[in-house]
Amino acid sequence: MFIREKIKKVNGGKSYIQHQLIESIRTPSGPRQQIVLNLGQLSLPEEKWKTLANCIEGFLANQKTLFTQDPEIEAKARHYASQIRQERLDRAQERITGGESAGEEPAQYEHVNINSLITNDAKTVGAEHVAISQMNEYGFDKILQGLDFTDDQIAYSKMLIVGRMVHPGSERDTVRWLSETSGAGELLDSGVKLYDKALHRAAVLLWENHAAIEQELSKRAREIFSLKETVILYDLTNTYFEGSKRGSKVARRYKSKESRNDCPLITLSLTVDEEGFPKQSKVFEGNVSEPGTLKDILDGLKKEDGMFSNDRTIVMDAGIATEENIALIRKSGYKYVVVSRKKSFEDTFWPETDEEKIMLSDGKTTLGMKLVRTEEEAFLLCHSEAKEAKEAKEKSILSLKEQRFEEALSAIKEGLEKPKRQKKYDTIIERIGRLKERYKVGNLYTIKVEQTDGKATDIKFKKNAQAQAKEEAIGTYV
Structure with missing residues (x-):
């Protein structure tokens, strides 16, 4: 294999450079050259083209090199070899599909030494399958459809959620993970194009509708698992941002539970039942007073008719269990179990x-x-x-x-x-x-x-x- 530079002219007299990976083949008419892959415009100097072509050929033939390659060349070679393998697989699949439809003879099978087989582009599906199966069990698609999500928005939302559950990271890192490592895209079979801005917009849309989504998921969990929901546990924590978060409405400096008082914080609250199923979540300012958050939670519980059993008990730690909050719980008609703040x-x-x-x-x-x-x-x-x-x-x-x-x-x-x-x-x-x-x-x-x-x-x-x-x-x- 070798790399050839080709200059193409377009209307208007403009021209652009394209590099192609070429291989020589034997045909009944004699030796010929065919294009293996269009490489776009390479940024490598010409003296390194042959090294790159040899490296790509080595990866395709699964040959190990004796000497260490330039990291830049090796990375490009892996990328191009992966593209070539995928194109070859697609063409083979088309031939198989076309042969079956044309009524050709069935494929012939031979014995193969499985120890001689190697795999490429392997992807994980275990944890992804569990997450997607649970979303299907909960009727997650119908929940989002009821909130006027489009089919593409539902697909992006599910990919984002699977990413957060299996491989937490930024939207950009989630796109890389879904494209290179995870089989979630194949399991969902959505056909949407992956890019970080689409996942970011899905995240914003999910957050804007998170209260309604939580309510529907809670109802579905109660039906599936026959939850009693007689005990309600409520607690808070905080987490930090390493950036400045200037202009944020909730990020504030306060005492960090992770000993990062130098960073802006947000406070997170979670309400769960006795089996650990989440019921409500909220985000508060980083410097919020923990006892002062209980009223919002109790107000939220009152709005959810039928969400909890009539005979329910609130469980909290000493950080929230002030005399005022205990009086508020009594007034709301709940029982309570708390750690006393009395000295x-x-x-x-x-x-x-x-x-x-x-x-x-x-x-x-x-x-x-x-x-x-x-x-x-x-x-x-x-x-x-x-x-x-x-x-x-x-x-x-x-x-x-x-x-x-x-x-x-x-x-x-x-x-x-x-x-x-x-x-x-x-x-x-x-x-x-x-x-x-x-x-x-x-x-x-x-x-x-x-x-x-x-x-x-x-x-x-x-x-x-x-x-x-x-x-x-x-x-x-x-």
Whole structure:
């Protein structure tokens, strides 16, 4: 094989250059040259054309090279060899189809050593088949048709969703994955042309209709799996963008749960049932107050008639379970299970009885519990034996912070009795405030600074009741 340059002229006197891959063949009339592939206009220098042609021929013959090729030439050769194989397969398929329709004799079969076979352009279909089968089971096409999606928009939407499920990435990377690695396009058999802007427009369209899509999918899941939906779990997280996101209406800087406080964030919320089936999802501003999001979720639940059982229980963590939110849940007629935000309870609150021990489902972990019922709520004090090592570590960390805090307070106090040391009352108060901020245990102490004529004369401090409650609460939750 070799590469030939051809100059073609078009109307108007303009000309353009085209490069062709040529091979020599033997015919009854003698040797001839035929075009294997039109390469367009190559950017390689002429002295590398023969190397590229040889490399393409090697890939087609599955020959291994002795020496390392130029990466640019090797990449082009793989690309062109793949195109040639596909064209040859298409022509063979046309001959087979044409022969069958013309009534030709059936193909003849021979024994083949399967160990001598090699594959090219293999694509994955396993995970893609599972995703597409589930979309068909849920009647996803009908849902989108009911939202006035066109056939092409449905095809792009399904490709995008399969990509997000199997190979998460940008629209451009999803196009590459669908074209080179995945068999999702063949499974869907849509015939649409793949390009990133089409997937991006599909993503925007899906988001604009996501509430209606979620509602229909939830209803379909309830019918297929006979879901009871008596327990509703609600939680939030946040994720970050590495770009600046200037002009975004929701990206904000706040405390990142992935320790990326340097990046703009968005907050994501998800509502699921006791079996883990999603019911609702929302996107909030990155700096939104987590407790403040519950009202939107409850309002959404009220709008979905028949979406949940009449007797349902909301489950949340302590970050959302404020007194105001608990009152809101009661007003909405729901039951609730939450982690209490109370820092301490009165000594007489918990009964003077031994903990009741139960074995968890893993068959290894023992959970100790005490139950107290009031007129409106039931409080369950839990202590896991599996967390004893973690409990000891947390107590050690707390003890070290308290020790260093007390040593720093004592150093300030001793300085009040020495000459040429800072004794101004306001300055001493400021220094103590900085210690509280540094060690995070200042609320566990009662601190009194005595003064005379604007000068601090003594510092008295001792642990308060909150310190004892803090130590007792380590390793337990209510």
